[in-house]
Amino acid sequence: MDLRTMLTSADSPGFLIGRGPELAELWDAVHRLRLGTGGVVWIEGEPGIGKSSLVAAAAHVGRELGCQVSEGVADQLAHPPLLGVLLDCLEIRPRSTDPHRARIAEFLTDRRSVLDLADAGHAAAAVEMVVALVDELCTAGPMMLLVDDVQWADDASIDVCRRLASVAAYLPLLLVLCYRPGTHRSTVRRLRAVALRRDVVRVPLGPLAPESVRDLLATLVGVPPGGGLVRLAAQAVGNPLFLRELVESLVREDLLDIGAQAEVRDSDVGVVPRSLAAALEGRLSSVPAGTVELMRTAALLGGEFAVTELAALLGRPAIDFSADLQEAVTAGILVEAGPRMRFRHPLLRQALYDGVPAALRAALHLDVARALESASVEPQRVAQHLLASGVVGDRWARRWLAEAGPVLAGWAPHLAAELLRREVDHDPGAEDVRVGLCTNLARVLIAGGEHEEAAQRVRQTLGLVVDPDDRGQLHWMLARALFSGGHNTAAVAHLHRVLAGADLPDAWRARLLASLAMFQRAGSGDLAAADATARDALRTAAVAGDAFATAYALTGLWASHSVRRQHRLALHSAEGAIEALSFLPDHVDLRAFALHGRIFSLQNLSRWTDAEAALREARDFLRTANRMDDTTAGVTAAVLLFWLGRWDDALAELDAVAQDTSTSTYRGLREGGPGRLRHGVSALIAGHRGERARAAAHLRAGFDRPVVTVADRENLDFLLVARSLAAEQDGDLRMALDHLGTLLDRRPGEMTLTHQWLPRFVRLALAVDDRSAAEAGVRACLAEAAAEQVPARAAASADRCRGLRSGDPATIRSAVAHYRASGVPVELAGTLEDLAVVLAERGDTAQARVSLHEASDLYGGFGATWDIRRAEARLRSRGVRRGVRGTRANRARHGWAALTPTERKVAMLVAAGRSTSDIAQSLFLTRRTTQTHISRILAKLGLRSRVEIAGAALREAPDGLVDR
DSSP: OOHHHHHHHSSSGGGGTTOHHHHHHHHHHHHHHHTTOOEEEEEEOOTTSSHHHHHHHHHHHHHHTTOEEEEEEOOOOSSOOTTHHHHHHTTOOTTOSSHHHHHHHHHHHHHTTTOSTTOHHHHHHHHHHHHHHHHHHHTTSOEEEEEESGGGSOHHHHHHHHHHHHHGGGTTEEEEEEEOTTOOOHHHHHHHGGGGSTTEEEEEOOOOOHHHHHHHHHHHHSSOBOHHHHHHHGGGTTOHHHHHHHHHHHHHTTOEEESSSEEESSTTOOSOOHHHHHHHHHTTTTSOHHHHHHHHHHHTTOSEEOHHHHHHHHTSOGGGGHHHHHHHHHTTSEEEETTEEEESOHHHHHHHHHTSOHHHHHHHHHHHHHHHHHTTOOHHHHHHHHHHHTOOSOHHHHHHHHHHHHHHHHHOHHHHHHHHHHHHHHOOOSHHHHHHHHHHHHHHHHHTTOHHHHHHHHHHHHTTOOOHHHHHHHHHHHHHHHHHTTOHHHHHHHHHHHHTOSOOOHHHHHHHHHHHHHHIIIIIOOHHHHHHHHHHHHHHHHHHTOHHHHHHHHHHHHHHHHHTTOHHHHHHHHHHHHHHHTTOSOOHHHHHHHHHHHHHHHHHTTOHHHHHHHHHHHHHHHHHTTOTTOHHHHHHHHHHHHHTTOHHHHHHHHHHHHTOOSOOSOTTSSTTHHHHHHHHHHHHHHHHTTOHHHHHHHHHHHTSSOOOSHHHHTTOHHHHHHHHHHHHHTTOHHHHHHHHHGGGOOOTTOOOOGGGTHHHHHHHHHHTTOHHHHHHHHHHHHHHHHHOSSSOHHHHHHHHHHHHHHTOHHHHHHHHHHHHHHTOHHHHHHHHHHHHHHHHHTTOHHHHHHHHHHHHHHHHHTTOHHHHHHHHHHHHTTTOOOOSTTOOOOOOOSSGGGSOHHHHHHHHHHHTTOOHHHHHHHHTOOHHHHHHHHHHHHHHHTOOSHHHHHHHHHHHOGGGGSOO
């Protein structure tokens, strides 16, 4: 019988979908038994994961192959009977026709009244008798003994299993033990140690993979599942039992449309079907009632919660309910999630949640919000429960929203906007309450990218406000909303009107001047006006003693200095802004912007190591400010990592940014830039790696917004270069040159670092024999270099451009030396390729080959397969071939070798038991980026859980776990 026949003929075949490797291991073990070789199979997994079906499949195959098969399932009883599971399994009964079985039954019947845990002698005798029976049965032929839910068996049965496990290899006996994690009895722990032996076939059952979930759904309903059904099924987290019960409940309640596909009738259904909820709660019948009620309360806190939050809600210390909490973990309802607890199955949590009447749920959510606020839990958690309560007009809720609004603008702008809209549009009450709510609403709308509504709300509020400070703040917010919404001219005009008034406090005058300076440069490129306005803002801020205005004005000057390539002055301005804000607990966005500016300036000064240190400092600050998942920080990191050749890490940062549903902006300072940069860097990496479809998708997304302001243009460079690369790969070098030519037209006030792309431009110009374009590229690069206060990146690019134009290897070698010393492999690789071409044209083929080898090795290090092919083609046409020396093996796509250095560090920290947040903090990553790394590790290693990552890390690099 083959594996396919076994699968289709075994009980409940749907549960065996996606279990190919596990079935294969069982198949091999049973076949070895048929040949007379015994052993132990240890099957382990959570409830409903398919253990029993796997046992049934093994038993089915054993019978088909002529083995003796004995099956038993232990009961979850407070005091299970002595040898209870084995008596059923081995059919030990008083009236058995087998004398040996009958003697054992008689012995147990006569002495059952005195056999207990204290009667060790009689229990030991019973164990010996059962072991001897199994030994006798094995003389008749191969035997399979299968015990399901062994964790609930009595101690004597566990002792028998442990004894048989030690001798199974010497008998024609296959002992299959099925175990659910979470039991803490010492006898069970001793038995579980069997699974660690080398000769034991260990079959850990995890959740089904997404493709297997789709296959199981298709099997259960008879047609492929639709998108809505797949999304709903995702709540089962790959648990096949819950998936089957979900489908059955949808069919019972007529919630499935079955045609070419099976689709949920209401694809937005957010509650568990009633019959499924009842079935899921029925699964908790063996759990103490107090634990179930505790879990019902915990379900109000969401899928994941802190124990301190549950204690605050209950108004009790955690020690009071610790036993029930531990029982929930043991029963597999909860699992640890770092310092928090998480419901193992969202469907079960949803069923518990839906079991609370809606009116009571609303009141309880308001209680939760109050309890969490009093426990100083982060504001977005409070806001989530306040929203779920549906309560409008509550005095406490309004007070909290008025106080927490500014913080919520940074944490969860869309959530805050929904709450504030509900309050403002209901009945805001007194005028001062209305002003506070409307101001906070406008603030969060700006943070969430809803600029048109923000401007409308501010205009409405301005008519209600008399206080000059409040009016200054509203004018500042209106200008930001206008600029961010693409109305730069209107924003500048509004600021001029307001600044012409006499009733503006000095602090707000300084802030509005700083805003005006930023808009003058980023909107129209008027650098002279921006500088004058920023210096006026600095003087006014000094008079007012306003640190925020000082820092804001300095960031404006940082931008002007960067445009002029005065990178030392730019760095000084950024550090001055950071210093001005260093003693203030708020203004997180402005300080983050200044920190990002410092990273940018250090890169321009070729201080790459310092730039990495500055990135770590920025991440540390954002962590302290509870903003580690700031999207702009991810894009800033990705750009830095791109130039450092750590492309996989850059993509991990960008993938994490893509998971953020909020808009990627500098919150009014440089709007929209991170979004364009995200797609540009992703497209360029994909292009260099030859992943043309992925590059094209990012190019479409990156160019889907209009370019209006100077700030829009200065974030297009990566996209333009990626589009040029795509044209070059199509063989259209002229089009590739034209795409890059856009960069030569740098507008007034534009910050774009054209020098970093001009060597490409000169190379393409020479390739199409356009000497005038090549000369234009060299002149532009020399102008950039001349503007630098100290020779740095632009100077090195200029050397490379001049060397390409004149064919002078000495000039290009100067650029090579700069890039080698500063440690920037991407620019070094490209320059070495250009050097190889120039050397080959001069007839120095030996040195050309050396440079080509080094360039290709660098390209291979960050996966630039297209660049390797291009470099080889350029040199081949000049009579130089790489040959065998220097050839790199293809980058591994799967297994430990496929992990990047960062992914290996993450894997080691996972193996050391560190939480996602701890890993993020220790590696200066965002939590989302860390999660992205973990997901990639799982995919590359073909694993399903952090526990399996730990096992892989121990196997591959055991010494790496010494220092934890």
